[in-house]
Amino acid sequence: MVVKGRIKKYGCSILFCMLISGGVRAQGISATEKSAREGYAKRFTDSTASIRIQLEALHLAEEQKNKADQAICGAYLAMTHRRLLHLKEFTRYAELSHLAADATTDNRAKAYAAWAMGSLRSYIDDKSKALDYLLEAYGLFTQLEAYDLCAKIGADISYLFSPGSEEKVKKYADAALAYAEKSGEPENILHARLAVGSYLLDRTASGDRGQWQEAVTFFRETTELAEKEDTKIISKSNIGIAYINLAVLYLNGPKPTDEQAFLSCLEKASAISQRYELKNVYRSAIGLRGQFFLEKGEYRIAENLFKTGIAYQQALPYKDNYLLAAFYGSLKELAAREKDYAAYYAYDVPFLRYNQLKYDESTQQMLQNADARFESDKKATRITQLEQENHLQKKNKLLGYGIAAVLLTGLVFMYRSYYYRQRYFQNREDILQQQQANNELRMQLMEKETLENLADKLSLERRLLQSQMDPHFIFNALGNIQGMILKQDTALAVSYLSKFARLSRRMLEHSRMEKITLEDEIATLKNYIELQQLRLNNSFDYHIDNQASTALQLPPLLIQPFVENAIEHGLKPLADTQYGLLTVRFNEQSDDHILVCTITDNGIGLTESRRRKTDDSHQSLSTKITDERLLLMLKDNPHTRLEVREQPATDGQGTIVTLYIPII
Template identity: 30%
Template sequence: MGQIMANTRITDPDHVDFIGKVKSLAEKNLKNKKISTREKLIWRSAIGQSYSNEASVLMSSDVMRSIELLDKSEKIFIEIKDYHQLAMTLVGKGVCYAKILNFTDAVKCYFRALKYFEKEKDAGAAAYATMQIANAYNKQGNDEKAILYYKKAMKHFESLKNPNVEDILTNIELNHNIGHVYLLMGDYVNAEKYLKKALGLAESIGDTQFASLILDKMGRIYFKQKKYKEALLMFEEALKQDQSDLFKSNVYTSLGEFYISQKKYKEAENYLQKALAIGLQYNSLNIEMHARKFLYQLYKEAKQFDKSLEMYETYAVLKDSAKIQESRDALKEQQLKYEFENKELLTKVAQQKKMAALKLENEQKNARKNIILYIVVSIAVLLLIIILFLNYYFKQKNLAEARKNEELKQRLLLTQMNPHFIFNSVDNIQSLIHQKQDKEAISYLTKFSKLTRQILENSRENYILLSEEISMLENYMTIQKLLYNNNFRYEILIDEEIDPESLLVPPMLTQPFIENAIKHGLKNKQEDGLVRIHYRIQNEKLSFEVTDNGAGLTQEEEKQHKSLSTQITRERLESIASGKNISIETTNIMDTDNIIQGVKTYFEIPYVFNH
């Protein structure tokens, strides 16, 4: 049974019923107390693989559910010590994480899988896991690391003595990916080298579709090098391959672009019209858009201005549609990622509360039993009872203190991630998209995503590097500038004596006061606002200061200049400083003529050294 499941790849949603039946059969057999230990392992493995196969079915439609199912598979394979299936499950989780742009966790899963594959000396699987690591770096635009891990994957392939067809297909993809990255980097020599190797492997197993794709890219290399004779030869050879219409459309477009460069407009139009027909037939926005782009260029150069205008207008509409779709996809992926991280955080908080409650309940039960026992014993043990009671008292005090610290963290997190801030940020980013400011929208979306991740991750830590805190403030201030229509600028100053990489500080202490400076200090400033953030160290004491150039505070405002988040911060500071009275000063900034120039808030930040 285990072998059957191991060799079956179920990816068709119609097979969900089959998966359920396998799982039900396995659960039924596991209830039989007479089965052997070996049979138990087989049926447990079958359940684990049924979870993996169901995750495979749902991966394209419900990534979150796929991750949950793969988590169940992972637990089973760890329990039965089936490390090969565990590694395959980890690769699947990595693919899911990559789909929601969580490349950090994706790479962690791939590396864990790689460790098991290398331990088993499964070179083919190790190469595949390493290639997935490279793909993750490639998607993040880290070309150097992508190339590094692609080449490491290649070393695994070189150690294969008898590669099967699946291994060769992966090797073709690997060489193609390396060549593609070099092509994007403009390194045509290396791009040609690896694409030729991929072509040889594709031809050796008769994979004509992959051969067409590779030949087309080699033609583009020669075209960029102005080796037109070699380029045309590659494009024509690509067209000869047995392939689907969608693959042919790429070659038709390449030939169209090639003949435009040679001023052979009739041949160019012929190929581009074929590509356009395929795009329309298969409802492919991308193929249609590229075909119309080059037809517009062709008709313009051929001075057929009516046709040129018609093509350009249609191309412009398609391009706008593509950008809108890309923006929607990006927002959807970010939303999925946020929902996953938020769900993970809420689950962790719930587990912590449950464990704390169970621990407290058990301690209280034990305490009651001890009290009953102590009443029965003689007065001689009275001293021992007192000692135990005091011990219990201090334990409860420590638990209460710990719960208070956790509660403060969660309350602060909620103030950081309030819905008003999130929805305003998303609305402003959407506004940029509607205004066709795509670069700005993508930049702000990236910073908003990073800020969200930083807040969620840092909320779990007691201390983080000062450099990480400053990075988070940079992202926060950028988003705030967007929300306030760039009517202010900001500066972050750090004394030269401070090494941000060597100091650890409590996370998110300063943000509430910076928010007050923007929200209250600059509320009447329509332009030329300034928020200055300054970290100083004097007599081994680290201090934080934030100033604004607003209208200042009246006496009544100074009394009421408090918010929930600043109150929480004060409580956190007092908790970290072991109850010591913490001074947070907020005063008006006065010039020599006693005129208010803004507001200054400053306080001391506890820190430790990063060893």
């Protein structure tokens, strides 16, 4: 069944990228590492703050020239970026951790570095090298008695051996559970039990009722543990996965299915997913429930559940083409059972589209992983060349010492020995130098090609972000002009069209620029706001207060989406009796190289706006795109951030948006 396979894959993915904090002996933890771990703990709630705190810890370790702390901080940053699916940063910090660990004798640093590199190799589908690194980390953490990390890595190793070696999968999963129970932490125990449950689920495929009952009993005990220790388990998704896997066991077990137990598991999984916003757990619960009613013959219930899953998935910012194809495939199966061929064809069209998109994504991921492996192997080749050079230099030194010793035994013997040995090693050196020159030339060509591809990719991404913002505004503006023309308000339509033309020209010019002056940005904002005033019959006023130099350089098209949100969602819904006011202020923080932009409105406020948008299916991407741009800027300036809050009750209603924009 498609839904079952997807859930199992999703569960392993979450387990594989979790980092279990603690467990290492307290006396081995420095203040810098503690700071990095505190930042890492925020990865689920505030990823921007999490990365900023960890970067500060890494910079402190670099200032102190502490290689061990650099290795550990780099490992934490690597695992944080893995959770965010940032392959480039994940690779960068994992390799930084590995290089720093090579320069120290600290076993803890080497263990963290090996763990980060093993996780990276696993991420890019290089299982062989991933196992080498993870087994190294597993041995070092065992010596350090870091039981929770032994449990974590043992589980990861068991997943890597699956499905090739059932014996080793069981060995490392059972060892992970033993270490987790030694740690005594419910979070670690649940993590390890899911690893054991994974191979128990695989065994049930044989149809043996005894093995099925063993798996059901084990997962019942797992869910009971999760319910009992709910407050101590940080990763709530693991609780949902336990219920989902138990539901899968009931669905695929002996018939008739224990309907009450099956639906009870799904209800608990759904409750957890809605409480903690676990989207994949929620979608999987819907899919399993739909599959159950499909097999039961209650087609209308199954159809509504599959369509609910599709609507929920399409409402998310990022589409999961695998799940969409699975839901449409289930709808096709339902239509085929009812012999409704028109519906079957209607479902087959989106099924084929999402199936193709799924294949394209898989191909793109394979190419990305291959490129990452190539880059990593290229660096490894360069390191091997340097080691060969060092080895050759050492051999030449030993040769010199040998010649000096031979001189004591006689000039004639020395001459013969020196001549032939020197000739031999000179030939070897010439060969190695020629090989090195050829390899360096090859690497230069590959680096040039990679840099050109990267530049094209970055340029395409920038234009893609901008193209997602401009059409949205153009659509609204042209709609307003059309409405004025239909109302025969010619003068207002001409004025509106004139302002729209000027604004469109400015936005076209800015879209071709990497940066613009603050003066140009303010002029564009004035033009845009005045255009909105005309459209809304001057129902609001605005004020722009600039306390910064107008010659400052900043990225284009960054502030306009928030001004648009203030007007559309704050001022526009105001009652006719209330006059709106929009204020935009600019201040410069020269010490931090930051331009602070504050956008204030006296509109209906965030709470009321969200309430009114409950049934609105429109999903605006402008704010999310701006968040992603700010997150990219964070790497160059740690003070970059976005704050959105409602005005204090004493100041009336409305919203305050504050952007901290790096000065270019």
